[in-house]
Amino acid sequence: MGPKKLYKSIENKMICGVCGGIGEYLNIDPTLIRLLMVLLGCTTTGFIIYIVAAIVIPYPPEG
Template sequence: MMKKLYRSRDNRVLCGVCGGIGEYLDVDPTIIRLLCLLLGFTGTGLFVYIVAAIIIPEER
């Protein structure tokens, strides 16, 4: 079965982007959230998160 990337409905804090990426990669979403937080300090991380929240569809 082919995996698809979705924003998580069950594992969300803001928009479900990190939860969805964690589920897609079979990684704990907390690790993805920490990486997003570190990228957020670079200035581009927040922009990438917002774009991902717009582009990635929500889980059905």
């Protein structure tokens, strides 16, 4: 089995699946990631980080 890869979540998504994917990758509750992103989202930097992550992180391959 190869290294663990970061993907957007398909089942556990609210907007783009970024927080759900990070939560699955780190094996923690995605709600904690969402709360952190809300706090960071209050700044311009946090908003930009989320947008870049939504563009860069891929969906998992089908199958």
